[in-house]
Amino acid sequence: MTASTSGHPLSGRAAIVGIGETGYVRGADETVLEMVLGASMAAIRDAGLTPADIDGILPPPGFVAWDEIAAHLGIPDVRYTSTPQMGGASPTAALTTAMMAIASGVAETILVPIGWNGYSALRPRPDAKPSKRRFSAAFFETVRNYYGPYGLRSAPWWYSLYLQRYVELYDVPPEAPGAVAVAARKHAQLRPNALMHGRAMTMDDYLASPYITEPLRKFDCCVETDCAAAVVVTSAERARDLPHRPVLLLGGAEGHANPAHELTNRADVLDLGLSRAAPRAFEMAGVTARDMDFLQIYDCFTHVVLLQLEALGLAERGGAPDLVKGGALELGGAYPLNTAGGMLSQGHCWGLNLVVEAARQLRHDAGDAQVHGAELGLVTGYGDLGDGSIVILGRG
């Protein structure tokens, strides 16, 4: 049992009590809405509840709105809803919003869902039902005017604009991002629902993978998948009466680089939103990154994981390549990372799959991937042009 020791009024007041996820596939049979509802219903049932118990919904930006979720699930009385506008950082940021809503009494039991057709939006199956779901965000205007004309159409090309500076200034060897990719792939072999289950990858495989846009190789990039996930959060008091061991929200924060809407004009382009969020979350929880039994880090790209390890305070700027040597990120190492394979090898579910896996670890229900005796862990989010979010979780 990990109680909050920080004395912060939000710390330890809410808990994740239900988790749900679909498979991580390319070419789903279901629409995005069907996947989101399926994962949501699975999470509600896992919590031992029904939709009538849900009184708050914090959906992701872009794809599905709270009102259609409420209508289709038959949630009769929604007391609170809001949507973080932070791309992939949104689901983890929503957990902090849930802590605030629950601790203040605005809502008691909150659903945080996400899902998308990350693979099929661009490559629909011939027999697929028509779908109009497309992600859009305000920063797309920056992309259209200032990156798109130069052939920089999506995230790998945008982020490479600052990641190359990291690699050149700090002499980051390819084996460092490679260690992130290899650890994720190794862990995916322990999760049958991972897209890359059954497809092992060595460091030599990684080093042989072609560049997409330097410094990013093919195997530095996460896998586009169709998938959905959801979690249910309620008060720590109510959590005690529910079927699973509660997973307490001990700390949470978001942070944003300045300016947030454009990547290249920041005083320090390597300064992530997480650099600001992490100290706030650790202070709220009364712990440090070194107290964590595992790390679930938003792994859209391997180099972004290295920068987040530094933002968490585990290494100085440029120090992550040394930190990740010798299997440190693998199960049994000092910093077990993304124990279900992460977005690099399980599937890209906007990081909510990382939250689901963190909850499994803290329930001691992670099977062959279980970190023995896990009491504390963290999940980060990274979205749009570097927005950051983080939650610190404890076994209740």
Next chain:
Amino acid sequence: MSTADKQIPRPAELDLEFFQAATSTGELHVQKCADCSDHHHPPRLYCPRCFSDRYVFEKVSGRGTVYSYTVSHFTTEKAWKDEVPWATIVVQLDEGPRLVGTARGIDPGAIRIGLPVRVVTETVTDDFAYLWVEADAGAEPEKTGNERAEEAR
């Protein structure tokens, strides 16, 4: 390399003012605060330094250095398939702001942080100017990070 078939945007609002300052004169302009003289990009309605809402778009030389870059070896865009590998450069302008543009006449393998470069505009439509980044022949080459490290050894 040319702008043919490339994705040409239709900017709006304040971004349009940035591009029209270039297309109407054929020369690069960036936003400058009319009160504190801070240059910034992309343009903003309030100055991030002094919060003034008074600004002008001022002609700049386009000279600067490579701040960061990427060499792209793969694309899903038809217009870029014949261009690989192409390089995109983030230029640190002498005036302060950074601009993104396509390298032209520079060997992608020779690009390093600190290399002197110059941003040149090409008017594509009334509302959009493409930004090219060329080697700045007139500048004394600044030592790259690697060369500085080499000397330190």
